Amino acid sequence: xxxxxxxxxxxxxxxxxxxxxxxxxxxxxxxxxxxxxxxxxxxxxxxxxxxxxxxxxxxxxxxxxxxxxxxxxxxxxxxxxxxxxxxxxxxxxxxxxxxxxxxxxxxxxxxxxx
Amino acid sequence: xxxxxxxxxxxxxxxxxxxxxxxxxxxxxxxxxxxxxxxxxxxxxxxxxxxxxxxxxxxxxxxxxxxxxxxxxxxxxxxxxxxxxxxxxxxxxxxxxxxxxxxxxxxxxxxx
Numbered sequence: 496x497x498x499x500x501x502x503x504x505x506x507x508x509x510x511x512x513x514x515x516x517x518x519x520x521x522x523x524x525x526x527x528x529x530x531x532x533x534x535x536x537x538x539x540x541x542x543x544x545x546x547x548x549x550x551x552x553x554x555x556x557x558x559x560x561x562x563x564x565x566x567x568x569x570x571x572x573x574x575x576x577x578x579x580x581x582x583x584x585x586x587x588x589x590x591x592x593x594x595x596x597x598x599x600x601x602x603x604x605x606x607x608x609x
Numbered sequence: 610x611x612x613x614x615x616x617x618x619x620x621x622x623x624x625x626x627x628x629x630x631x632x633x634x635x636x637x638x639x640x641x642x643x644x645x646x647x648x649x650x651x652x653x654x655x656x657x658x659x660x661x662x663x664x665x666x667x668x669x670x671x672x673x674x675x676x677x678x679x680x681x682x683x684x685x686x687x688x689x690x691x692x693x694x695x696x697x698x699x700x701x702x703x704x705x706x707x708x709x710x711x712x713x714x715x716x717x718x719x720x721x
Contacts, residue, residue, distance in 0.1 A: 499652075528709060537696065538653065538711040553708070585652045587709065596643040596700055598709050600652025 498522045501586050501601035508576050508608055516571045516604050518586030527569040528587040528598065529553075529561060531580075538585065544569055545591070576608045613697045618716040627684040629715050631697030634678050642673060642680045645696040647714070653696060657682070684717075692719045 499520045508514050518527065525546050530538040530553075540553030542561040550561060558580060562570045573580055583605050587598040614632040621627045633642070641660050645653040646668075657664055659671040659680070670683040684691055694714040 530711070537694075537713040540708060540710055543708050551708070554710070583650070587652065589709070594658070596641055596658055596698065596709070597655045598653075600654070603650065603652055605650075 497602060499586060499588055499599050499601040501584075501604045503604060504602060505605045506607070508606070510577055510608055512576050514573045514576055514606070516573075516584055516586075516606070518569045518571070518601055520567050520586075520588045520599075522588055522590070522599060523566075524588035524590045524599070525566065526589045526591055527563065528589075529559075529569065529571045530585045530587065531555070531582040532585065532603075533582050541571065541584075573606075573608075576606075578608045581606060581608045613699055613712055615695075615697050615712070615715045617713065618718070620718050620720065621687055622720050623688055624686050627687050627691070627717055627719075629682045629684075629695055629697075629717070630679055631682070631699075632679045633697070633699045636677050636699055640677075640699050642671065642677075643698045643700070644669070644671065644682050645698065645711070647694045647696065649693075653711070656695075687717075687719045689719050689721060691717065693717060 502517045528543045529541040532538050539555050544550050544563045560572045585603050586601040589598040643658040646656045647653040656668045657671045661673050664671045672681045694716050696711050696714040
């Protein structure tokens with residue numbers, strides 16, 4: 496089983512719908528991140544969380560919200576999906592007690608908004 | 610957060626050595642240099658990290674000159690499976706507010 500699991504792996508949704516992407520980890524890491532990747536571009540940070548009570552906006556948080564339900568779970572929500580949110584989304588974790596710069600990524604969620 | 614600059618793309622052939630240089634002129638004293646590899650439709654994977662001089666592991670070597678304003682990732686004897694995007698990140702490992710920020714990376718294409 497993967498250490499960082501994202502669900503769903505693929506999703507097609509309609510404009511205006513609310514959608515939640517989930518991420519869970521079994522690594523016991525305190526830090527979790529959400530990124531989006533568009534074709535030919537690098538990863539852009541949406542939100543990050545340093546622990547359960549700490550949530551921070553990243554570079555492109557508009558149109559997104561997150562919830563850190565537990566140390567192991569970090570969910571990303573699109574309140575009202577729009578077509579330009581079509582992208583590949585990645586969740587990642589890191590352990591601040593070991594290294595803030597070594598992160599472990601999930602398999603990704605491919606989201607299409609039509 | 611130190612800004613990094615790396616080439617957009619590089620082409621190589623199987624069996625050659627590939628060297629990717631990353632510039633980070635405003636690197637801070639506490640910053641580490643980290644490289645990630647990303648295959649198509651997969652999440653990035655940590656491959657190597659260093660602070661100064663040279664670091665080597667089973668995947669790559671990382672060369673950091675004394676002034677630390679640049680670093681070079683070296684991939685020895687590449688194969689087709691090394692075709693990927695490589696990202697250079699600079700940041701402070703012990704920092705409480707360090708967040709992983711990726712640029713566009715360098716797309717390395719290995720040809721037969």
